Amino acid sequence: MQFEVIAKCHTTKARASRMTLAHGVTMLPTFMPVATQAAIKGLTPQQVELLGVTLILNNTYHLNLRPGLKVLNEAGGAHRFQGWHRNLLTDSGGFQLVSLSKFTTITEEGALFASPFTGEPTMLTPEESISIQHTIGADIIMQLDDVVSSLTTGPRVGEAMERSVRWLDRCIKQHEQSGKKNTQNLFAIVQGGLDPVLRDRCLDEMIARRDGVAGYAIGGLSGGEEKDTFWRIIKQCADKLPEERPRYSMGIGFAEDLLVCVALGVDMADCVFPTRTARFGVALTHQGPLNLKLSKHAQDFRPIDEACPCPTCSEKTSRAMLHHIVTHETVAAHALTIHNIVFQAQVMGRARSAIIAGTFPDYLRSFFSDYFGDTGYPEWCVNALRSVGVDLLENNPANVVPGKGAKWEYAKSP
Amino acid sequence: MASPSPGIRFSLIAPSTNNKFSPRLGSLLLLRDRAQNSLQISIPTPGILTTTSRGVIPHLSRDHQNLTSAIKWVHIPFESFLEHNPPVPTIQKGTEKHPMHRFLGFLPSKHVLSMSIRDPDDAREMPTNGNDHVSANCLRGVRKVSPTDWRSYTLACKPDLVVALSDTPYINPPYSQKRLTKSIERSAAWLATLLRPPPDPSDTNPAVLVHMAGLASIPARRAFAESLLEQLHDAEAEAVKPHKCLDAGVTGYTFDLVPIRLALGSNSSPPPTSNSTPSTSNSNQTRDSSIHTLIQTSLYPLPHDKLRLVNSTRSPHEVLDLISTIGIDLFDAGWAQRAAGVGVALDFRFPVRRDPRIGVVDGLGQVNSNPKKLDLGHNLYSLQYAFDFSELGDTFCGSSQAQPHNGKDVCLCGACSPVRPPEMECIVHDTINLATSMTTSSSTPSPSPVQYEPPFTRAYIHHLLHTHEMSAHALLVMHNLTVVEAFFEGIREVLRGSGHAVLPDVGHDSTEGTERKYDWTHEVNLFNAAYDGSLRVVDDAMEMWKDVDLARGKGRLGREKEREKEKQEGDNEDEV
Numbered sequence: 001m002q003f004e005v006i007a008k009c010h011t012t013k014a015r016a017s018r019m020t021l022a023h024g025v026t027m028l029p030t031f032m033p034v035a036t037q038a039a040i041k042g043l044t045p046q047q048v049e050l051l052g053v054t055l056i057l058n059n060t061y062h063l064n065l066r067p068g069l070k071v072l073n074e075a076g077g078a079h080r081f082q083g084w085h086r087n088l089l090t091d092s093g094g095f096q097l098v099s100l101s102k103f104t105t106i107t108e109e110g111a112l113f114a115s116p117f118t119g120e121p122t123m124l125t126p127e128e129s130i131s132i133q134h135t136i137g138a139d140i141i142m143q144l145d146d147v148v149s150s151l152t153t154g155p156r157v158g159e160a161m162e163r164s165v166r167w168l169d170r171c172i173k174q175h176e177q178s179g180k181k182n183t184q185n186l187f188a189i190v191q192g193g194l195d196p197v198l199r200d201r202c203l204d205e206m207i208a209r210r211d212g213v214a215g216y217a218i219g220g221l222s223g224g225e226e227k228d229t230f231w232r233i234i235k236q237c238a239d240k241l242p243e244e245r246p247r248y249s250m251g252i253g254f255a256e257d258l259l260v261c262v263a264l265g266v267d268m269a270d271c272v273f274p275t276r277t278a279r280f281g282v283a284l285t286h287q288g289p290l291n292l293k294l295s296k297h298a299q300d301f302r303p304i305d306e307a308c309p310c311p312t313c314s315e316k317t318s319r320a321m322l323h324h325i326v327t328h329e330t331v332a333a334h335a336l337t338i339h340n341i342v343f344q345a346q347v348m349g350r351a352r353s354a355i356i357a358g359t360f361p362d363y364l365r366s367f368f369s370d371y372f373g374d375t376g377y378p379e380w381c382v383n384a385l386r387s388v389g390v391d392l393l394e395n396n397p398a399n400v401v402p403g404k405g406a407k408w409e410y411a412k413s414p
Numbered sequence: 415m416a417s418p419s420p421g422i423r424f425s426l427i428a429p430s431t432n433n434k435f436s437p438r439l440g441s442l443l444l445l446r447d448r449a450q451n452s453l454q455i456s457i458p459t460p461g462i463l464t465t466t467s468r469g470v471i472p473h474l475s476r477d478h479q480n481l482t483s484a485i486k487w488v489h490i491p492f493e494s495f496l497e498h499n500p501p502v503p504t505i506q507k508g509t510e511k512h513p514m515h516r517f518l519g520f521l522p523s524k525h526v527l528s529m530s531i532r533d534p535d536d537a538r539e540m541p542t543n544g545n546d547h548v549s550a551n552c553l554r555g556v557r558k559v560s561p562t563d564w565r566s567y568t569l570a571c572k573p574d575l576v577v578a579l580s581d582t583p584y585i586n587p588p589y590s591q592k593r594l595t596k597s598i599e600r601s602a603a604w605l606a607t608l609l610r611p612p613p614d615p616s617d618t619n620p621a622v623l624v625h626m627a628g629l630a631s632i633p634a635r636r637a638f639a640e641s642l643l644e645q646l647h648d649a650e651a652e653a654v655k656p657h658k659c660l661d662a663g664v665t666g667y668t669f670d671l672v673p674i675r676l677a678l679g680s681n682s683s684p685p686p687t688s689n690s691t692p693s694t695s696n697s698n699q700t701r702d703s704s705i706h707t708l709i710q711t712s713l714y715p716l717p718h719d720k721l722r723l724v725n726s727t728r729s730p731h732e733v734l735d736l737i738s739t740i741g742i743d744l745f746d747a748g749w750a751q752r753a754a755g756v757g758v759a760l761d762f763r764f765p766v767r768r769d770p771r772i773g774v775v776d777g778l779g780q781v782n783s784n785p786k787k788l789d790l791g792h793n794l795y796s797l798q799y800a801f802d803f804s805e806l807g808d809t810f811c812g813s814s815q816a817q818p819h820n821g822k823d824v825c826l827c828g829a830c831s832p833v834r835p836p837e838m839e840c841i842v843h844d845t846i847n848l849a850t851s852m853t854t855s856s857s858t859p860s861p862s863p864v865q866y867e868p869p870f871t872r873a874y875i876h877h878l879l880h881t882h883e884m885s886a887h888a889l890l891v892m893h894n895l896t897v898v899e900a901f902f903e904g905i906r907e908v909l910r911g912s913g914h915a916v917l918p919d920v921g922h923d924s925t926e927g928t929e930r931k932y933d934w935t936h937e938v939n940l941f942n943a944a945y946d947g948s949l950r951v952v953d954d955a956m957e958m959w960k961d962v963d964l965a966r967g968k969g970r971l972g973r974e975k976e977r978e979k980e981k982q983e984g985d986n987e988d989e990v
Contacts, residue, residue: 038878044478081871083868
C-alpha cells in the first residue's frame with residue numbers, strides 16, 4: 001500500500017489522502033458501499049464502477065459460508081468471482097459471528113460458533129480468518145477481533161480489548177508468513193468499548209505494532225451508544241493514531257456522522273445504511289432523506305435531486321414514478337441504491353475537494369445548514385465540531401436538538 | 415411529393431404467397447416527425463415486444479434497459495396507474511412530446527411504446543364489464559374504466575400504439591351466445607370511441623390495435639371481424655371520420671391467448687349447454703389446433719397485410735407453430751422474462767446448429783433418435799453450476815471471448831458481454847481526480863474503443879440466486895431477452911432463405927449478398943426435435959426459486975442443507 005496525505009484542513013483534523021492498492025487508487029476520505037455477498041444489492045460491478053466508486057466491502061463471514069472458499073479458490077479470488085476490478089476490503093467475520101449467531105463463545109483459541117449449515121461447533125481462529133481473507137484476496141483485510149456490543153460494561157470489555165491485541169499478534173504473524181503482504185494489507189481494529197482508559201491502552205499496544213499493520217480501524221462503536229460518547233471515542237482514537245496510516249471508522253453511514261468523523265481525522269467508513277434504506281424506499285439528499293413511499297410524492301414530477309449526477313437523477317426519474325414502484329419492483333431498489341451510493345460519494349468527494357481547497361469548515365457549515373437548517377442541528381455534532389475548531393452556530397441562529405438528531409421524513413400526522 | 419407523414423407503418427416485405435396464413439416477413443416503421451432526418455425506429459418482424467409490470471421491465475434499471483438492444487417495443491398495461499384518479503402519468507405538466515416515454519424512462523429514439531388497459535397475461539377472475547366500462551385491476555382494488563376515460567388517458571400519455579378496450583369476460587366460462595353478442599358489440603363500439611379524431615386538430619391519435627373479440631366461439635369471432643369491415647353511415651361514420659369502416663383506422667390485430675385458453679379449458683370438460691360453439695365441441699380437436707382455428711377465423715375476412723400480434727405464448731415452440739400456421743408477426747417475450755425471474759438462463763438458437771452433440775446431423779438434416787431433448791436453458795439454481803465458471807450459454811459466448819469460439823454466436827447482452835466502464839464516464843466526485851488525470855494523460859482524450867469484460871459465470875449467478883441477490887435477475891433478464899431476439903433473427907433469416915421473402919431485404923439485420931437456403935418446415939421440425947418444448951427446466955427452477963424464497967430468514971442455511979439432503983436421498987431411491 002502507498003498512503004500519502006496530500007492536504008490537511010487548517011482548522012479541523014480532516015485530511016485528504018491518496019491510497020494506492022493493488023487494484024488502483026482510492027482517494028480518501030471515502031465511504032465504502034457494502035457488497036455483503038459479492039454484489040452491491042441489485043447492481044452489477046460495471047454499474048458500481050460508473051458511479052465513481054473505487055473501493056467496496058465484502059463480508060468474510062458470508063463469503064466463507066457461500067459460495068465457500070473452494071469456489072472462490074477456483075474462481076481465482078473474489079475480484080474475479082464478482083467481476084470487480086477496483087479495490088476491495090473484507091472484514092474479519094468477527095462482528096457477524098456475534099451479531100448473527102446466538103451460540104458464539106469466545107475462547108483464547110478463537111470464536112466457537114454453531115455452523116449455520118449443520119449446527120456443529122466450529123472454531124474460527126485469528127489465523128483462519130486471515131487465511132480465509134487471503135483466499136478471498138481483498139486489497140485490505142481486517143484482523144479478527146473480540147467484538148462486544150458497545151453497550152456492554154464491566155470486565156468483559158477490558159478482556160475483549162486485551163484479547164483483540166493478542167489476536168492481532170497472531171493475525172500479523174499469519175499474514176507475514178503468507179507471502180501476500182505485497183498485495184494485501186492488514187488493518188488492526190482498536191477496541192476498548194466506551195472506556196477512554198481501555199481505548200488508550202489498546203491504542204498504545206496497537207500502535208506499538210505499527211510495522212505489522214497498514215492501517216487502523218476504530219471498532220466497537222455504532223452499536224447504540226450515546227452520540228456524545230461516540231464522537232469522543234472517535235476523536236480520542238483519531239488523535240492518537242499514527243499520521244501515516246489510514247483510519248477507518250467501522251459501521252458509520254449517516255451523512256452527519258461521516259462528516260463529523262472526517263473532521264475528527266477519519267479517512268474511511270462503511271455502512272449498509274444507504275443501500276438498505278434504498279430498498280425500503282428512502283432517497284438521501286443534501287436536504288435530508290426523502291421517504292418515497294409517502295403519498296406526498298405521488299404527483300411530484302421532480303427528480304430526487306436536480307443537481308445529482310447519478311444515473312437515476314440525470315435521467316430525470318421522477319419522484320412520482322419512484323413512488324409508483326417503490327417496494328413493489330426491484331427496479332425501484334436499483335434506482336435508489338444507485339442514487340444513495342452517489343449521494344454518499346458526493347458528501348465525501350466534496351469533503352476531499354474542500355480539504356484541498358482549504359474550505360472544509362465552510363463546507364461543514366453549508367452542509368449542516370442545508371441538511372439540518374429546517375429541523376435543527378444535532379447537539380452532538382455541534383459539540384464534536386467545536387472540539388476541532390468549527391462552530392456551526394457562529395453567526396447562525398439555528399435550532400439545536402438534543403439526542404441523535406438524525407433526520408427522517410415522516411408522514412404528516414393527521 | 416411531401417415527406418412521409420409521421421406515425422407507424424407496418425408493411426410486409428414480401429406478400430409472399432397467396433396463402434393468408436403462411437409465414438411472412440415484415441417491418442414496422444415508426445417515424446417520429448415530419449423532418450427530413452426524423453428519428454425512425456424499425457422493428458423487423460417476426461419480432462418481439464417486452465412486457466412490463468407497473469410500467470417497468472422487471473429487474474432492469476434504466477441503463478440496463480437502454481443497453482439491451484433486444485428491447486425495442488415495450489408494452490405497458492396501464493391498470494396499475496389507476497390507483498390514483500386521475501392517473502399520475504396523465505397529469506404531467508409541460509408540453510412534453512412523449513409524456514409516457516418520459517415518465518417511465520423509455521427513449522423516444524429507441525423504444526416503441528404500446529399501452530393496453532389490462533395486463534393481457536393476467537388470468538385472475540374479475541368483476542364483469544359493463545355496457546360502458548371495463549373492470550381493471552390495481553393495488554387498491556377494481557377500477558371501472560370507460561371508453562371515454564381510456565381515450566383521454568391515451569391522448570394524455572401519447573404512447574405510440576394503443577390497444578382499444580375490449581369486452582373480455584374473466585369470470586365463469588362458458589359464455590352464452592347472448593354474452594358473446596354483447597361482448598363483440600361493446601368491443602366494436604369501444605373501438606369506435608378510440609378512433610374519434612382528437613379534440614385538438616393539431617394532435618394525432620396513437621396508432622390503434624384491436625383485440626379480436628369472440629373468445630372461443632367461431633361464429634362470434636367471425637361476426638366481430640366482419641363488423642370491423644362494415645361500412646359506417648350517418649352519425650357513426652361522422653364520429654370516426656375519415657375512416658369508412660372501423661378497420662380502416664386499425665394498424666393491427668391482437669390476440670390474447672390467456673382468455674382463449676380459459677374459455678377452451680372450460681369448454682373441453684363437460685360439453686357446454688350452449689350450442690353456439692360448434693368448433694370446440696369437437697373433442698378430437700387438440701387445444702392448439704382450435705386456437706389456430708379461432709385466430710384464423712378472426713383474420714380470415716380482414717386485410718392480410720396488417721400487423722398480427724399474439725400475447726402470452728409460452729415457449730419458442732409455440733411461437734414457431736403460430737408463425738408456421740397463421741403467419742403471426744409479433745410476440746411478447748414474457749415467458750423468457752419470467753424464466754429470468756426464476757433463475758433460468760436461456761440457451762437455444764434457431765436454426766438449430768448442425769452439431770452431433772445435440773443429435774442433429776447435417777446433410778440430410780436427420781434428427782438422431784435422441785432420447786433426451788435439450789433443455790432451452792439452464793436452471794442456475796441447480797448445484798451442478800456451483801463450480802461452473804463458463805459463460806451462460808453453450809450456444810453463445812461473450813464478446814471478450816470472440817475469436818470464433820468453437821462456432822458459438824456472440825451474445826451481446828450485459829451478462830455475456832459486459833462493457834468495461836470507460837474511465838472518462840465514471841462519475842467524478844471531487845476536484846482532485848481531474849487534476850491528476852490531466853497531468854498523467856496530458857492532451858490525448860482519445861475516445862477509447864469499447865472494451866468487453868469476461869462474461870459473468872454460471873457459478874457467480876448460481877451464488878447470487880442462492881443468496882437471494884437481485885443482481886442475478888438483472889443479468890438474466892438482459893441475457894434472456896437477447897437470446898429471444900437472436901431466436902427471432904434466426905427465424906427471419908430462415909424465412910428469407912426459404913423463399914418466404916423474394917424481395918431483397920431493406921437492409922436491417924441481414925447478411926449481405928449470399929443468403930443461405932433454408933427449408934422453413936424442415937428447420938422447425940429440427941428445432942422441435944432438438945429442444946424440449948415442455949420447458950421442464952423452468953418448472954424445476956421455479957421449485958428451487960420457491961425453496962430459496964421460502965427458506966429466507968434466520969436458520970436458512972440449515973434448512974436448505976436439510977432439503978438438499980432430502981432431495982438427494984429421494985433421487986437415490988428413484989434410481990433404485
